Amino acid sequence: MGLEEQLPAGVLLGTVEGLLGYMRKASLWPATFGLACCAIEMMTTGAPRYDAARFGMEVFRASPRQADLMIVAGRVSQKMAPVLRQIYDQMANPKWVLAMGVCASSGGMFNNYAVVQGVDHIVPVDMYLPGCPPRPEMLLDAFLKIHDQIQHSKLGAHKKVLQAEQEATALTAAPTLEMKGLLR
Numbered sequence: 001m002g003l004e005e006q007l008p009a010g011v012l013l014g015t016v017e018g019l020l021g022y023m024r025k026a027s028l029w030p031a032t033f034g035l036a037c038c039a040i041e042m043m044t045t046g047a048p049r050y051d052a053a054r055f056g057m058e059v060f061r062a063s064p065r066q067a068d069l070m071i072v073a074g075r076v077s078q079k080m081a082p083v084l085r086q087i088y089d090q091m092a093n094p095k096w097v098l099a100m101g102v103c104a105s106s107g108g109m110f111n112n113y114a115v116v117q118g119v120d121h122i123v124p125v126d127m128y129l130p131g132c133p134p135r136p137e138m139l140l141d142a143f144l145k146i147h148d149q150i151q152h153s154k155l156g157a158h159k160k161v162l163q164a165e166q167e168a169t170a171l172t173a174a175p176t177l178e179m180k181g182l183l184r
Helices: 017-025 040-045 083-089 100-104 138-149 156-172
Strands: 030-034 071-072 098-099 127-129
Touching: 017 030, 030 040, 030 156, 040 071, 040 098, 040 138, 071 083, 071 156, 098 138, 127 138
Parallel strands: 030 071, 071 098, 098 127
Antiparallel strands: none
């Protein structure tokens, strides 16, 4: 006989982390940072045909102080990198970043001095969305995946322990130059 059977009808059990995660994922407001052709697909996602309003994300915020998800859509030039970092720093915590398109994820076909080879050199990225340009359906799928990531994120002491583990793992990782793979 568990606790669930002893409770009256209409009583819901859960954790504070679970409740806050559910509320955070349901109130995600994206900040637009459209730089190239991926921005057109991002704008299409907000249109009635794809309807991002189903996920509570119909209002793309122009002010970083009102947003908690930055969608970097397109290539980032070296001149635009400080602006991107400034906008990221102006966003309130907690905040998440989605790199939309192969140019934002890895520099794409623009392997030169003027384009940043991956936005993760400037801001921490939570979700990478491949494609050139990625379709609106792919962006909606990324929204669902980032919702799941937000809902199951840890809080408080649990978050500090997780961050310490991730930092220890990152410090013991092999440098990129020593890695063996398809490109080396």
